[in-house]
Amino acid sequence: MTDFKIAPSILSADFARLGEEVDAVLEAGADWVHFDVMDNHYVPNLTIGPMVCQALRKHGVEAPIDVHLMVEPVDDMIRMFADAGATYITFHPEASRHVDRSLQLIQSLGCKAGLVLNPATGLDSVRYVVDKLDMLLLMSVNPGFGGQKFIPATLCKLREARKLIDDSGLDIRLEIDGGVTRDNIAEIAAAGADTFVAGSAIFNADDYAEAITAMRSALKN
Numbered sequence: 001m002t003d004f005k006i007a008p009s010i011l012s013a014d015f016a017r018l019g020e021e022v023d024a025v026l027e028a029g030a031d032w033v034h035f036d037v038m039d040n041h042y043v044p045n046l047t048i049g050p051m052v053c054q055a056l057r058k059h060g061v062e063a064p065i066d067v068h069l070m071v072e073p074v075d076d077m078i079r080m081f082a083d084a085g086a087t088y089i090t091f092h093p094e095a096s097r098h099v100d101r102s103l104q105l106i107q108s109l110g111c112k113a114g115l116v117l118n119p120a121t122g123l124d125s126v127r128y129v130v131d132k133l134d135m136l137l138l139m140s141v142n143p144g145f146g147g148q149k150f151i152p153a154t155l156c157k158l159r160e161a162r163k164l165i166d167d168s169g170l171d172i173r174l175e176i177d178g179g180v181t182r183d184n185i186a187e188i189a190a191a192g193a194d195t196f197v198a199g200s201a202i203f204n205a206d207d208y209a210e211a212i213t214a215m216r217s218a219l220k221n
């Protein structure tokens with residue numbers, strides 16, 4: 001049976017009460033914390049940096065922190081987030097001049113490494129670095145904002161990515177990010193994803209546990 005993981009994106013959390021919000025989603029059954037880092041350069045929005053990741057660790061968060069870098073360039077941020085307690089660090093191939101080197105840097109710092117593909121980016125950019133991936137993240141919206149609608153063409157790309165991973169014989173998670181809801185999560189899992197980022201679908205719900213349980217139930221059917 002697939003080991004599904006649900007990773008609430010704190011982009012949709014109440015930043016004024018971030019520690020409490022993260023505690024609440026973990027208590028409600030979330031597996032990971034998805035941490036969106038935006039630099040107003042690679043994407044047209046600005047969010048949070050390594051000090052906030054470190055603060056969450058200091059606050060007592062022990063769950064995996066899945067750092068999604070939407071910054072350019074990436075290597076300095078990789079070093080800072082590794083120091084700050086990140087578990088996974090993923091970045092967009094367009095944002096690094098030397099993708100293979102940046103992946104190696106993440107792993108050399110003791111973190112798990114991943115690449116993130118935008119909706120219009122093909123799988124070709126991962127083909128020759130598959131052996132250096134712990135995770136492949138497919139964006140199902142254009143990066144920069146929460147609350148957007150899932151782009152249906154991602155389902156076809158997920159199937160291709162699943163085949164690429166299975167053919168490699170390696171242990172690589174396949175994560176999906178953007179517009180994931182209780183209504184489409186089963187279809188997304190059927191296309192091959194095993195790790196689900198959900199921001200607005202969880203943090204905009206009145207009851208986080210009910211929202212996460214509904215997603216898990218959909219994954220079981």
Ligand SMILES: O=C(CO)[C@@H](O)[C@H](O)COP(=O)(O)O
Pocket residue numbers: 009011012034036068141142143144145146147148177178179180197198199200201
């Ligand atoms: O990386 C991003 C956006 O760039 C995401 O992680 C979003 O924060 C997901 O939010 P929802 O689409 O689930 O509301």
Ligand SMILES: [Fe+2]
Pocket residue numbers: 009034035036068177197
């Ligand atoms: Fe993200």
